[in-house]
Amino acid sequence: MKVGIIGSGAMGSGIAQVAAMAGAAVILHDLHRSALDKAQQGLAATLHKLEEKGKITSAAETLGRIRFEAAAESLAGCDWVIEAIVENLETKKQVMAEAARIAGKNSIIATNTSSLSITALAAACEHPERVMGIHFFNPAPLMSLVEVIPGLQTDPALLPAVLQTLQTWGKVPVTAKDTPGFIVNRVARPFYGEALRVVEEGLADMPTVDAAMRGLGFRMGPFELMDLIGNDVNYLVTESVYRATYYDPRYRPSITQLRMTEAGWLGRKSGRGYYDYAPGASVPAASSNAQLLADTGQRILLMLINEACDALYHGIASETDLELAMTRGVNYPKGLIAWGHELGWQACAAGIDKLYHHYREDRYRASPGLKKFATL
Numbered sequence: 001m002k003v004g005i006i007g008s009g010a011m012g013s014g015i016a017q018v019a020a021m022a023g024a025a026v027i028l029h030d031l032h033r034s035a036l037d038k039a040q041q042g043l044a045a046t047l048h049k050l051e052e053k054g055k056i057t058s059a060a061e062t063l064g065r066i067r068f069e070a071a072a073e074s075l076a077g078c079d080w081v082i083e084a085i086v087e088n089l090e091t092k093k094q095v096m097a098e099a100a101r102i103a104g105k106n107s108i109i110a111t112n113t114s115s116l117s118i119t120a121l122a123a124a125c126e127h128p129e130r131v132m133g134i135h136f137f138n139p140a141p142l143m144s145l146v147e148v149i150p151g152l153q154t155d156p157a158l159l160p161a162v163l164q165t166l167q168t169w170g171k172v173p174v175t176a177k178d179t180p181g182f183i184v185n186r187v188a189r190p191f192y193g194e195a196l197r198v199v200e201e202g203l204a205d206m207p208t209v210d211a212a213m214r215g216l217g218f219r220m221g222p223f224e225l226m227d228l229i230g231n232d233v234n235y236l237v238t239e240s241v242y243r244a245t246y247y248d249p250r251y252r253p254s255i256t257q258l259r260m261t262e263a264g265w266l267g268r269k270s271g272r273g274y275y276d277y278a279p280g281a282s283v284p285a286a287s288s289n290a291q292l293l294a295d296t297g298q299r300i301l302l303m304l305i306n307e308a309c310d311a312l313y314h315g316i317a318s319e320t321d322l323e324l325a326m327t328r329g330v331n332y333p334k335g336l337i338a339w340g341h342e343l344g345w346q347a348c349a350a351g352i353d354k355l356y357h358h359y360r361e362d363r364y365r366a367s368p369g370l371k372k373f374a375t376l
Helices: 010-021 033-052 059-063 089-103 118-123 156-168 189-200 206-215 222-229 231-244 255-263 290-313 319-329 336-343 345-359 368-375
Strands: 002-006 025-029 066-069 080-083 108-111 131-136 145-150 172-175
Touching: 002 010, 002 089, 010 025, 010 033, 010 059, 010 131, 033 059, 033 066, 080 089, 089 108, 089 118, 118 131, 131 156, 145 156, 145 319, 156 172, 172 319, 189 206, 189 222, 189 231, 189 255, 189 290, 206 222, 206 290, 222 231, 231 255, 290 319, 290 336, 290 345, 290 368, 319 336, 336 345, 345 368
Parallel strands: 002 025, 002 080, 025 066, 080 108, 108 131, 145 172
Antiparallel strands: 131 145
8 A cells, every 4th residue: 555645744754654664655845955854854753662661562663664755746656645744724725735646546645634624625626526635643653543524525435544544554534524623523622622621710820720631531731732832823723623513612712822823922822821840840739628629620521512503513523533532632530421411410410501591592403413322
C-alpha cells in the first residue's frame, strides 16, 4: 500500500510514522524543504528510541519506507492521500483538488480536518465519491482513535476497507456523520465551555474546576487540558463549531479564552496559559470545599452527558462508536451514555432542567435524546 501525506508538521509526521510502522510505503509531501528536513530528523530520533525500547525491529527499515518529497507530483499512484495542513477550508480545497488530480481516480483522498465539512471539501475534487474524512488525534502514533467521516458524495462501498486498513494500523476507527465537530470535537465542547462559564461567573476558580473533574476520574482538568492543547487551537475549534451550527448557544466561544489567545498566553507551548509554566512557578491550590467540588464536577458532567445524548439522538454516530470515541479519543474514564445510565436518566434530566430554569438560556436545554432516556 502506498500512502501520501500532505503536510510534514506534527500531525502529518505522526500519520506518516503510523503508516510506515504498519508496513506502508509513505510519501511525506511538503512544499517547504526545511520542514521536510525537520520532520525527517524528528522521525529518525523517534524511531531510534522505539528501536531501543524494543517496540520496532529496525528504525532504519521503518524510516526507509518514508520518502520526503517537496514535489506534489510525488503523490501520483498513491492508494490513499491524507492532507494534514492548516485548518482552513479554502486552503484545504485547493490542496485536495490538486492531490485528487495528481493521484488519480483510483486513489482515496482524505482530510484530517477536525471540524470542517467533508462534503464541501469533496465538492472541490474531481472524484468526490472517493473523498472522506480520516481524522487522527494528536499525537497520532499514541492516540488509538480515528474518526472516519463520509461526505454526502462518498461511496459507502469504500468504508469497510478503510475501517479494516485502519485496524491493521493498530487504530480504533469509528464512523461519524459529516456534522460540525464530528463526534469528539462536538461532544467534548462542554468540558471546556462550561468550565470557562463556571470560572467567569465566579462560582469556582480554575484549580478547583480542574480538581473537580480529576475527582470524577478525568486524567486532566479542563484548564490543564486547554493549556496542553493550546488556547489558540481550542478557541478556533470552538469558534468553527459555533459558526457551523448556526450559532447554537451550546457552543458559544468564551471571551476569556479569546483574551488568553490575544495575549499570547497559549498554554504550555508559550510558557503561560491558565497556569504559569515558568521554572519554579507555584501551582495554585484548589478549594477543599467538598460540596463546591461535587457541584462543579456534576454540572460539567451533566452538560457532557446531555451533549452525548444529543449526538446519539441526531444520528451523529452509533452508541458503540460514540462511547469508543470519548474513551479512546479523549481518554474519558467511561462512556457518557454509560455514565448517564449509572447516574440515572431522570436525575440527569432533572439536573439539566434545573440549570435551564436558573439561566433561561437555550445553552441549557435538555436534549430530546436525554428526555427520551429519562422516560424509558
